[in-house]
Amino acid sequence: MNNFKFRNPTKILFGKDQIENLATEIPANSKVLMLYGGGSIKKNGIYDNVKKALSAFDVVEFGGIPANPEYSVLLDALKVIKDKKIDFLLAVGGGSVIDGTKFLAAAAEYEGETPWNLMTDRKPVTSAMPFATVLTLPATGSEMNSGSVITREETKEKLAVGGPGLFPLFSILDPTVVASIPQRQLANGIADSFTHVLEQYMTYPSGASLQDRFAESVLKTLIEVAPEIMKNPSDYKAASNFMWCCTMALNGLLQQGVPTDWAVHAMGHELTALYGIDHARTLAILASNHYRYNFETKKEKLAQYAERVWNVTAGSTEEKAKIGIAKTDEFFKSLGIDIKLSDYTEDYSETGNIVSKRFTERGWLGLGEHKNLTPNDAKKIVEMSY
């Protein structure tokens, strides 16, 4: 087990009717900017519930934050924060709205040349405006972590920022929201959180027995609830476990004391930036090919995963590991997710080269748990995914 430092101060309010607690959780007399996305919250009742709970506050609204939160839109919101002298941000949405809100919380206090320098500085954010979230789409875990990924259409970039200043003050997780989520986004949420766990698990044995079991717990629970959620998103038991899995998958706990490998995410972000493919689907396209390409270094953990998560009892380490990879592909397909790049675009023949070139230009220091994968390795993995 590796040394680690871990702190997660976000308060979670989980369950039915928790939105009512907004009034007491937000600091009194705050001037609140309520941020949301394309307006689905106006159809499912969440908008009304939030507005009602905030009736004692001075509230300004900023809607229209798109999936893969776009820098130029966020600049408009930043202007509102400054013009209206906002002192508390409330994200009401999924990972995109929350990530956008985190960027704004940091940008409001940032003193660099332009707000985009926040993304290119690669420095941890230690101080930001206070903010909180009402989660409407379980997937990214952003509601209980300090990371944010922002897209800039102008330059086709998708970059991450984070730091101890970017934890939400609190997050409200009401599983009843799951009932109104479209099938495609349910599938994305399951695939996204499943892959989040894999990125913190599918490396090499490191003696972190409890951490391994926690990771396997999330994977097994996602596998258990996935068909229930896809069939009946109003099933509260399934919805609540799904929602809590998504949060626990990426709130920092699973990665403590273990090696991690975020290569699938790094490559996936490029596919989203290039083709607009849903984030979760880029992970489903790449994950198993990443494991096939790095089979020798990952086979022990792949076999453990096959045994403990998929109940594979027979075969050698290699055989079990291969079954584990196949099960992963099957799982994504069971969610209705296509797992080949060519299922999403006809314009893929140069994707491997483009991704490799982008990593090279950005001075990528090495992907994978051993930090030894080169841009050329990424090219090959992407090409295996055509």
Place this chain on the structure above:
Amino acid sequence: MNNFKFRNPTKILFGKDQIENLATEIPANSKVLMLYGGGSIKKNGIYDNVKKALSAFDVVEFGGIPANPEYSVLLDALKVIKDKKIDFLLAVGGGSVIDGTKFLAAAAEYEGETPWNLMTDRKPVTSAMPFATVLTLPATGSEMNSGSVITREETKEKLAVGGPGLFPLFSILDPTVVASIPQRQLANGIADSFTHVLEQYMTYPSGASLQDRFAESVLKTLIEVAPEIMKNPSDYKAASNFMWCCTMALNGLLQQGVPTDWAVHAMGHELTALYGIDHARTLAILASNHYRYNFETKKEKLAQYAERVWNVTAGSTEEKAKIGIAKTDEFFKSLGIDIKLSDYTEDYSETGNIVSKRFTERGWLGLGEHKNLTPNDAKKIVEMSY
């Protein structure tokens, strides 16, 4: 899955050589009271390492906090805090030193009639002096929770206090300390943390699939590492998993969204207060009898525990549940722990009556996950444990 609110702001510094970070984690210019127990830290090098790391601070020492931290001793420490104008407390020890330090952190800001009123008020502590811990004995989880149990010899009382103001600012968990812990205390730590998980798990099915798996993860890991730890406490892999299990067993995560039943602890505290039996051993004496007595309400979870934690595959729910109980007793015995009250004292014939009387006097509102166990039920469970 039940509604819940969860926040745990304690920062964990886990691993080798983390004591060196004390200098940067304690607020600059603090006047520090370093609290410890019987002096084992002077033999195993931890005292020297802490003093070295604190060389830039003004440090006052208070040693001699006993197991089951004694109120009268803590009153002496409280006087030191006030006389010396201390503004930061550092507990260097196990659960007793940490619990005592929490009491002091609260008492230093308490305005009630006497400090003991803190314990009898039954009000959550929302504000306290800042404090941190260097854990030397994995067991209670106190290093990452906001609870404290204090003993008052004069009245043979053992009571709990806690609240959101009583989380340590940070805790240092260096598994190399495990190497110098005596066998008896290693066994106690394993039994204590194992029972902590059981108290949050052995109730009835509540649809909290992920929470159940997290609990089972801690139980399975403790079972896995117990023989390794007992045989060779210098085994870093085993020691680190043991230490992390103890923390995760009672840092608040496992109890979210599920019913809990702290009856074994409530009864166990009485046995410690009456006979001075080690806390963990009182739990081992009572746990299985509590499950036998409440078999009908707990049998589904007992069977799930037998299946998932002990790999029992055959039999009916009742049969599996009974095997689960027997396995629990065997586990405690495998640690060298006696599981009958008569193994510890000859003076047990009235214990059931005494415990019942104490619960009645204290106006106990009902034990167990259904809050329906009476003082007379406690009497019978204690009598089953003779």
